Amino acid sequence: MGDWRALVFDDSPDREGEAVVRELGDPRIEYQWNERSLGATGNLNKAFQTKAYLGAPYACVVEDDNWLLPGYLQENVDAIRASGCAILHRNQQIWDRSEDPPTACSRTTLGDWYRPGRISPLQLRAYTFLFPGISNGALFWSTDARSDLWVDDKILDASLQEYCRCLQIVEDSFFAPECNVVWADVPIAKSRRPYYSSRQFGRFLQHVRRQVIEQHGRALLDEAEAIAQRRSQIEVLERNLFNSLVFETKRRSLSLPLFLLAVGRATVKHVFVKNPAPWYRVPLVV
Numbered sequence: 001m002g003d004w005r006a007l008v009f010d011d012s013p014d015r016e017g018e019a020v021v022r023e024l025g026d027p028r029i030e031y032q033w034n035e036r037s038l039g040a041t042g043n044l045n046k047a048f049q050t051k052a053y054l055g056a057p058y059a060c061v062v063e064d065d066n067w068l069l070p071g072y073l074q075e076n077v078d079a080i081r082a083s084g085c086a087i088l089h090r091n092q093q094i095w096d097r098s099e100d101p102p103t104a105c106s107r108t109t110l111g112d113w114y115r116p117g118r119i120s121p122l123q124l125r126a127y128t129f130l131f132p133g134i135s136n137g138a139l140f141w142s143t144d145a146r147s148d149l150w151v152d153d154k155i156l157d158a159s160l161q162e163y164c165r166c167l168q169i170v171e172d173s174f175f176a177p178e179c180n181v182v183w184a185d186v187p188i189a190k191s192r193r194p195y196y197s198s199r200q201f202g203r204f205l206q207h208v209r210r211q212v213i214e215q216h217g218r219a220l221l222d223e224a225e226a227i228a229q230r231r232s233q234i235e236v237l238e239r240n241l242f243n244s245l246v247f248e249t250k251r252r253s254l255s256l257p258l259f260l261l262a263v264g265r266a267t268v269k270h271v272f273v274k275n276p277a278p279w280y281r282v283p284l285v286v
Contacts, residue, residue, distance in 0.1 A: 004073055005054045006062075007032060011043040030054070041158045044136070048150050048165065052143035059143050065184045066092075066137035072180045076140040083174035083239050085118060086145035093179040095251055102184060109135045109183050112231070114175040121170050121285045124214050126223035129240050130233060131168030132159060137183055146171050148283070155277050157196040160204055167282045168209060202243065203273040204280075206266065209244040211282040221249055244268060 006029045007258035020032040038046060047061045059079055062068065079197075080088045092109040095102050113127065127133040141149065151164040196204070196266060221241075228237035234254040242254070242262040251259050 004028060005030065005056060005176055007047075007053050009034065009043050009046055010038065011038050012035065020155065038153070039156070041161060042153050044158065045151055045153055045161055048136075048139075048141065049148045050145050050147060057143055058140065060140045061136060062178055063137050065097075067182050067184075069093075069180045069182065075178075075180050076176070079176045083118065084140040085172050085174040087147060087169055087171065087173035088140040089114065089119070089173060089175045089182055090201060091175070091177045091179050092135060092138050092141055092181050092183040095182050095184045097184045100188050103231070104182075105185075108179055110138060110175065111179075113227075116175055116177045116179070119173050119175055121172070122175065122216055123223055123227075124166055124169055124219060125216065126220055126227055127213070128163055128166055129221065129224045129237055130228060130231070132162040134162055134169075135183065136165070137181060139165075152221065152277065152280060155280065157201065157204075159239055160196065160201065160277075163205070163208065164280065167212065170285045199269055199273045200276045202266075203275050204268050205240075206244045206270055207275050207278065208280065208282055209240070210246065213244075213246055213248070214284065215284065218248070222266065225249070227236055242266060243257065243269075 008017050008029060008031050010031065015033050018031050018033065021029050034043065034046075043216075044063065050059075052059055056087070056167060058080065060076070061103045063117070076088055076090060079090075082084070089110060091111050091114075094105040094107045094109060096105055111129065118272055124133055139149070141147075147169045149165055149168065151161045151168070155161055155164060224237055225234070228234045238249065238251060238254045239258070239262050241249055242251075243266045245263070245266050
């Protein structure tokens with residue numbers, strides 16, 4: 001598919017990207033420099049405006065740790081049209097970049113989690129009790145989607161932005177299991193993106209997970225349990241629920257000492273750790 005446009009967001013004060021775009025000399029590639037620095041995470045978040053920047057009916061984001069395989073655009077357009085959904089999750093092949101040279105793995109980012117087909121917002125939110133629920137580079141969407149994929153730019157942690165972006169999908173989406181995009185596993189030590197401390201990260205997850213349960217109640221807990229059963233991760237689910245001070249589910253897998261430890265740590269975190277984004281509210285699904 002040759003009918004595409006690319007918008008390059010450059011946050012560097014030295015504008016190195018401008019020379020690269022000029023050298024490519026492709027009129028389909030447009031350069032945009034941020035006059036006010038947004039930082040690595042803010043620059044990435046800017047790209048997730050749901051509506052089209054350049055008038056295209058579909059959009060996606062290519063991060064520094066992604067690359068597209070042949071057929072990506074046409075296959076994704078075909079899949080999104082056939083599904084009737086406005087948002088597509090495309091499975092990604094994982095490459096290990098800790099090796100030199102980088103090597104392709106047999107693993108994928110979403111294939112072990114999602115089943116092919118439609119995913120309701122309830123199901124998508126249930127996944128966030130086990131992992132972030134989406135991968136930024138896996139998203140492909142129609143620019144008339146109802147969901148707002150842009151996250152409040154005061155949330156500075158790249159991984160928490162993924163949690164929020166997942167929770168902001170308020171319509172059915174679709175998972176395509178065939179890989180036509182790559183995600184390169186870059187060690188955090190080599191990343192320039194900011195991350196909150198583990199305590200701040202956990203405090204924010206308490207904040208959003210409790211909101212989601214207040215919205216969906218037992219239906220969400222049942223869905224999360226079904227996913228955990230399928231993935232043999234009931235203990236992980238219980239730990240995450242109790243870490244969020246949610247007790248609607250009985251302890252079955254987690255030992256009593258681990259349960260008490262999880263609840264004790266969660267209580268201390270809730271009382272003494274500052275929530276980095278207390279204003280954030282999970283959108284209602286209507």
